[in-house]
Amino acid sequence: MKQKKILIVTRNLPPLIGGMERLNWHIADELSHDNEVFLLSHIEAKCQAPKNCAFFGVRLNPLPLFLILAFIQTFLIYLRHKPDVLFAGSGLTAPIVVFWAKAFRKKSVVYIHGLDIATNHWIYNLIWVPMIRSASKVIANSTPTHDLCLKKGISQEKLTIIYPGVTYPPLPRNESLIQSIKEKYQLHDKKILISVGRLTQRKGLNEFVNFALPEIVAKHPNTILVVIGDTPNQSLNKNLQSKELIIKTAQQHSISDHILFVGNISDDTILSCWYHIADIHVFPVKHIPDDPEGFGMVSIEAAAHGTPTVAFATGGIVDAVNHQKTGILIPINRYELLAQAIISILGLSHDFKKEDFDAFCSQFSWSNLKLKFDCHIQSTI
Template sequence: MTNKSSILIVTRNLPPLIGGMERLNWHIAYELSKEHNVTIISHTEAKHQAPQNVNFYGVQLNPLPLFLILAFIKTFWVCLTKRPDILFAGSGLTAPIVTFWAKIFRKKSIIYIHGLDIGTNNKLYNLLWIPFIQSASKIIANSSPTYNICLKKGISEKKLSIIHPGVSFPPQPRDEQLIQQLKNQYDLQDKKILISVGRLTERKGLNEFIDLSFSEIVKNTPNTVLVIIGDTPKQSLNKNLQSKELILATAKKYDAENNIIFTGNISDDEVLSSFYYLADLHIFPVKHIPEDPEGFGMVAIEAAAHGLPTVAFATGGIVDAVKQNESGWLVEKNNYEALAKQTIMALEQLKSTEQCQHFAGQFEWSIFGKKIAEASVLK
């Protein structure tokens, strides 16, 4: 790449909102800004955490229709005054804004597509949003299952490519003092520790895991503790949510409520890394919901980067994020008996940190950034 391009990224998903899409979009902006002039249009609260060397324009986050209207107007203004070469949508949500103005100003449009962006069966979305996604210059899918859904939705194979989300690698170094502090704080000494990291939504399937698998795991290994890192998202567009109260009520049916610990969201990378290090297994019981697929499963890669294997259902983009017998184990989707058996087996054997980390190293953010840059400036 010899010439700098001017790239405008339009997205609602940026920190301090919490989630994989938010981290991904931050890194898209950061990696592209290393070689190109990047401007971001997003919600106002994201300005203070945006990459330092980007231009930022904020609009109101809520309500969603107002965000879209204001982002539409702001995109027009930026196109008129800054003349970006490329318009980039961080998800399908902002695809109509990007593709509309790209056509008006005769610029290139790129859409990064996550599972729910294209897998939803919402009639209004399929009627209005999908045609705009189809008309983009280039569509980047976050996994091979997402790629296949794009094909089914009529997106040209010539426009499609796959670029998996990335991970910070190598991870934060082990802090034995912090690890021991967390073990003492949460009474995790001499325990078999499962962790779940992510938002509490129906798709993540924690309540079903507690109901259909966890009691069997605890029965076999009574000192097992499930540490749940995350919370019910307040700003999520997906309203199929689960709550701490629901999960604890389910656990209480099996007298397992004392085997569950909620930490809430953790924004401190050192603390989160320490939880990955102290755990024996990452559990990822994502449900198979065709209209609400798991696009990729970045948390499984984050766990692997710390040498922590994952047990998960083979559904959605998780099949790209977990390598069987190397970074974890995949079991038949929605087979909770098999999930419990595999978890019990995994807890009884030593984890291979080197295999996990070797797999995770392929997803390093700098590698992701090179792929995104090459896709973005491709003529």
Template sequence: MERLNWHMADELAKQHEVQVIGPGGAAALKPQSVILTETPLKPLPLFLLMAFFRGVWITLRWKPDVILAGSGLTAPIAWLLSKLRGARSAAYLHGFDISVNHGLYRRLWRPIFKMLDKVIVNSSPTHALAIAADVNPNKISIVYPGVSLPESSQPAESIAAFKEQHGLTGKKILLSVGRLTTRKGLREFVEQALPAIVETEPDAVLVVVGEAPKNSLGAGIQSVESIQAQAAKSGVSGHIRFLGVITDKKRLATAYEAANVHVFPVRHIPDDPEGFGMVAIEAAAHGLPTVTFATGGIVDAVSEKLSGTLVPSGDYVALSEQIIKILHTDIPTPRSCQDFASQFAWERFGENLRENLGTFPMETKPHRLKY
């Protein structure tokens, strides 16, 4: 979501004046053409209160035309400030923004979604959730998150060095990238799928990039220790590597391109849906197919036979079989994965976002957006 919000501001700033209110520390990472006002993230109530008051100051002084919330959490602020200015209000919503099972949030936040001038969602399942929350369908548009398309493949020597560093030379690499949350289901994968894969492919190794979230508002976590304990119990301790978070783009690209298949065993949790599944698009951009459960917005992020395989939610036998099949056949091919991912370039995301916000064309006076 942080990466998505960064690109949202960056793409809008290519044609419009953009100011952002964001958490402390964001200024060091912001897009160059964006003006940013920082607000301490913790405690959360204080962040929301200070974001509102700073928003009032910016709105009265700067007079934006569109006020956009980067998630459902800040949608009430965007709506209130739009009324103060007479501006248009909008929010970009993820599945959890709508489905979160919290009494106060459902009473105070969700009704605001119906009052916004525009609701942009990240997938067709999130679109359905918005309609179920009584948002006017005419106000809702789907704008899929984007991906950075690599200009070239990583050098063979870099991939070889990566494998040697982590003891992966000659191994079949199953890659998992993302936060270690309950929804991501990595512990269940280690318990119910990895043993069958290892039995058929003794050289198979699960490589995990990511860590448990520190600032998540709703996600339950699965610690590295709990996953390791499950691996020991399931007899696959020697078939798993934890690399932690990788922020270096080239190193992450090397991890993708060193792997044989991206595994994405997301669990179906009604109150905590997978809004889209950007990591599946990232994997495809590097030529890596994804095997995943068909749940939430993942159905929009993986194309059967082009970029991976969708199996029925919770069917770990089918998940294992499809992973083994890809290890044996190398289908989908890297080219078909990359062709699918090209539809989600950030430039296209920006075009769709600007179109659905109803902003003015570049030739006219630049539109002012508060984000």
């Protein structure tokens, strides 16, 4: 396969925290193995950018300035390097990529996440959505996102689905580090639930603590909910929940000592240990039509470690959890059923099998998804 020059433009890269940030990093890294990749993002991402990519940075904030500077920088990068394909890592940078691709008669690819296409802000619908429609190719991150794209008038012929990926097989179990973490947080002989992700309204953690956790603790008094993540400082989505709000809710039910906040974890080895430690990954995402969960990479990451997910069947989560094989999908807003499923699993009444986890997660390995991205990029040329 002939090497191509690809310019990726995205605001979503580490050290910003989140699934989109990890996804864009891996897309750039995987494409750089067989192509010449130029990566344009916020300047803070330079120290963690994939080593095989030529990195260009602009200011992260304020957002309008980022977009203006990225627009100018895209033009300058094109003049110097003449990329074959311009790739937007989310809908946010789609107008930049599509405009310059059309100006220079090149191909454009836009990767769409749920909120990229679900938002009903009039400015976004006036400018961003038409530019997304004009892209050469549009990649949706899940079946629900694909369906939202169709509703917004994106041509079926332009659309394809490529699910986000995960590191599979996962990092090997580090028993000494696992024991160290258990000792540090006094987790021996505990039933451990983990929540991994940003503290936003959509993630629904406060509602989980209010409507489900008290019943779980009543049945299994040694249960601890470990919250990995924090309120995102740089998120464009301002519908946030705070640690203080969740603690206050827990105090109302006298279960605050059953919640442990460990903050953001950027070290993959430590995060892997938490997945190994956990009995269940809880993912109580709320059904919000204007703010859908695009996919749910954390469910795949948990499954890769043999940890089942219990989640509401909303948004892209229906693609990320294999019901009864890698977790349990619950009808939306049925917190009593969510609690019952978790209680059942903690009571060892559900037999999850390693071969089911392995068969499902292998489909999402970066080695497999790399081939899909490569083929999709090549098909635009």
